[in-house]
Amino acid sequence: MSLIRRPIEVLREAESRTEAQAQRRSWPISGAEELFRSLYTGFETGQGTSLAVCSAVQGEGKTTMCLGLATAIAQDLPDRRVVIVETDLWRAVLARDFGLPTAPGLVDCLLDRQPLAAALRPTSLDNLSLLVAGSSVPSPQRLLRSARMPEILDTLRRTHDVVIVDTPAALAHSEVGLLARMVEEVVFVVRTGVTPAREIGTAMSRLQGANIRGIVINDARSAVPRAIRRFVRL
Amino acid sequence: MIEKMLEAFFRHWLLILLPVIAIPLDVTAWVLSTPPQYEAQAGVWVERPTYLAYSGDELTRYLPPAMVQRNKLEELMRTRSFISDLVAGTALNAYLTYPGGETQLDQIFARDFDTIQNGDHLLVIRFRAESRDLAMQIVNATVDQFRLRASDDRRAQAQLAISFYQARVTDTEGVLAQARSDQAKYLATNPSIAQTLARQGIEVARLDPQFAELQRRVEAAQHDADGAQGYLQSAQLDVSAGVQSDTVSFKVVDATGASSTPSRQLKKVLVFPIAALVGAVVLSACLLLFFALSDHSVRSLADLAPDTVILGVMPRLRARNLTYAGTHLTRRAVGFVAGSALALRAGDRESP
Numbered sequence: 001m002s003l004i005r006r007p008i009e010v011l012r013e014a015e016s017r018t019e020a021q022a023q024r025r026s027w028p029i030s031g032a033e034e035l036f037r038s039l040y041t042g043f044e045t046g047q048g049t050s051l052a053v054c055s056a057v058q059g060e061g062k063t064t065m066c067l068g069l070a071t072a073i074a075q076d077l078p079d080r081r082v083v084i085v086e087t088d089l090w091r092a093v094l095a096r097d098f099g100l101p102t103a104p105g106l107v108d109c110l111l112d113r114q115p116l117a118a119a120l121r122p123t124s125l126d127n128l129s130l131l132v133a134g135s136s137v138p139s140p141q142r143l144l145r146s147a148r149m150p151e152i153l154d155t156l157r158r159t160h161d162v163v164i165v166d167t168p169a170a171l172a173h174s175e176v177g178l179l180a181r182m183v184e185e186v187v188f189v190v191r192t193g194v195t196p197a198r199e200i201g202t203a204m205s206r207l208q209g210a211n212i213r214g215i216v217i218n219d220a221r222s223a224v225p226r227a228i229r230r231f232v233r234l
Numbered sequence: 235m236i237e238k239m240l241e242a243f244f245r246h247w248l249l250i251l252l253p254v255i256a257i258p259l260d261v262t263a264w265v266l267s268t269p270p271q272y273e274a275q276a277g278v279w280v281e282r283p284t285y286l287a288y289s290g291d292e293l294t295r296y297l298p299p300a301m302v303q304r305n306k307l308e309e310l311m312r313t314r315s316f317i318s319d320l321v322a323g324t325a326l327n328a329y330l331t332y333p334g335g336e337t338q339l340d341q342i343f344a345r346d347f348d349t350i351q352n353g354d355h356l357l358v359i360r361f362r363a364e365s366r367d368l369a370m371q372i373v374n375a376t377v378d379q380f381r382l383r384a385s386d387d388r389r390a391q392a393q394l395a396i397s398f399y400q401a402r403v404t405d406t407e408g409v410l411a412q413a414r415s416d417q418a419k420y421l422a423t424n425p426s427i428a429q430t431l432a433r434q435g436i437e438v439a440r441l442d443p444q445f446a447e448l449q450r451r452v453e454a455a456q457h458d459a460d461g462a463q464g465y466l467q468s469a470q471l472d473v474s475a476g477v478q479s480d481t482v483s484f485k486v487v488d489a490t491g492a493s494s495t496p497s498r499q500l501k502k503v504l505v506f507p508i509a510a511l512v513g514a515v516v517l518s519a520c521l522l523l524f525f526a527l528s529d530h531s532v533r534s535l536a537d538l539a540p541d542t543v544i545l546g547v548m549p550r551l552r553a554r555n556l557t558y559a560g561t562h563l564t565r566r567a568v569g570f571v572a573g574s575a576l577a578l579r580a581g582d583r584e585s586p
Contacts, residue, residue: 028567029551039546064565124573197537214543221550223244
């Protein structure tokens with residue numbers, strides 16, 4: 001099952017969408033949809049249906065990237081079912097951002113307290129679901145290493161077309177390597193001004209065995225005025 | 235590296251430029267806030283200090299007299315006794331009446347007092363003060379005190395030398411008297427030698443070895459006594475000559491004069507702000523270097539390994555029309571499309 005279609009197919013599909021489908025909620029960030037769209041069209045050659053978004057340290061925009069990608073795909077491809085899985089059990093934010101109750105979520109599914117279907121939360125986009133982190137537990141790393149985790153991902157792959165896994169920071173939690181190997185493709189997020197250049201290699205080495213597609217530079221900005229950049233040809 | 239430096243500069247431009255703006259401004263304001271001063275100066279013609287010949291100051295032999303005297307004056311200016319004597323008759327004497335006043339005096343002299351060597355023999359003594367009278371008083375007092383000190387110094391050395399040579403003369407005369415007494419006793423106990431000495435002279439009498447030895451001692455003691463006497467007379471002569479030469483070796487050629495209007499030092503008005511600017515630029519450069527070198531984060535594609543696959547570059551996303559943002563505004567704004575808790579401003583919200 002292909003995650004991404006060729007751009008021309010995307011355009012044709014967008015044209016065929018009804019006005020109601022196209023006009024859901026507008027993005028409160030100018031051009032953001034185009035940016036995320038350009039990102040997911042970049043993955044076109046990949047054949048994976050599950051994608052992990054990793055980064056070296058916290059606060060690099062993994063969750064933002066997951067949300068943007070999932071939303072853009074769900075908006076552009078209404079026939080695709082997309083799910084975001086929040087595996088950063090140490091810093092769960094999705095439930096809070098969406099104003100949802102914390103439980104049930106991934107932790108509850110891993111502990112077999114709740115069925116997976118009950119933990120999936122609908123969003124205002126019909127084809128986008130969330131699997132938030134869930135209840136807090138004292139040792140989340142054990143849950144991520146359990147045999148139940150790949151089972152849940154397999155189940156989600158069967159029920160959804162696109163599974164986007166929001167992982168914890170690779171340098172902070174070694175479980176990221178396991179998670180990365182459970183999915184077809186890995187996107188590594190690097191935030192300018194935050195990610196130490198030396199740590200990228202270390203973080204990447206922790207993902208050995210995973211199919212790292214490449215790096216997305218997040219929050220790319222230069223403090224140097226454009227005229228000066230042009231002048232010194234930066 | 236240029237890119238990193240530029241990034242660091244434009245990211246911290248305010249902090250980096252602050253010293254360049256603030257420090258010269260502060261220094262200029264300080265310079266302009268200090269009251270203008272009167273400047274008094276006197277030109278003094280100096281000769282090498284005419285110490286006694288036997289004092290032989292080898293170290294300063296090849297230095298110009300003005301430099302020697304200037305060094306001496308500057309050394310004296312660092313002593314409390316000289317400063318106390320100097321300010322005794324001036325308005326600055328008030329500083330000596332309370333604790334900490336001496337320190338303030340030291341600061342005043344360090345700041346406002348100058349000695350300038352102008353040629354080999356001309357020494358210019360300069361002092362700046364807010365009062366014209368005070369400036370002149372200090373310059374006059376400096377000249378007087380320095381001359382007095384030099385004279386006292388010379389006199390003390392001379393007295394020491396005279397005392398030494400007087401003691402030496404006494405000693406040698408004692409030795410001479412003893413030698414003569416021993417010779418006289420020997421002649422008294424040996425009349426034949428005394429007769430020989432009387433009849434045939436001292437050359438024949440010297441044939442007696444013991445007499446010859448006593449005669450040699452007498453002659454040596456006489457020689458020592460004559461030498462010591464000569465040195466004593468020379469020292470006394472040097473002292474009297476030195477004291478009389480005071481007026482020649484330290485002569486005020488330009489009497490103390492002061493500027494008629496107060497003014498600020500050119501050094502303060504120009505040099506201080508320029509020095510402050512240079513210092514501030516150096517400080518800013520150090521700050522820039524610090525910021526550039528301490529930033530180890532990824533700033534551009536150049537900071538990544540050459541074989542890195544770049545899937546995309548996301549610029550900084552800015553949310554619009556938000557009434558409630560809270561933390562992690564961007565993430566919540568991105569998630570808004572899928573129904574996050576983020577709210578839009580009334581009127582901007584579109585119905586789903």
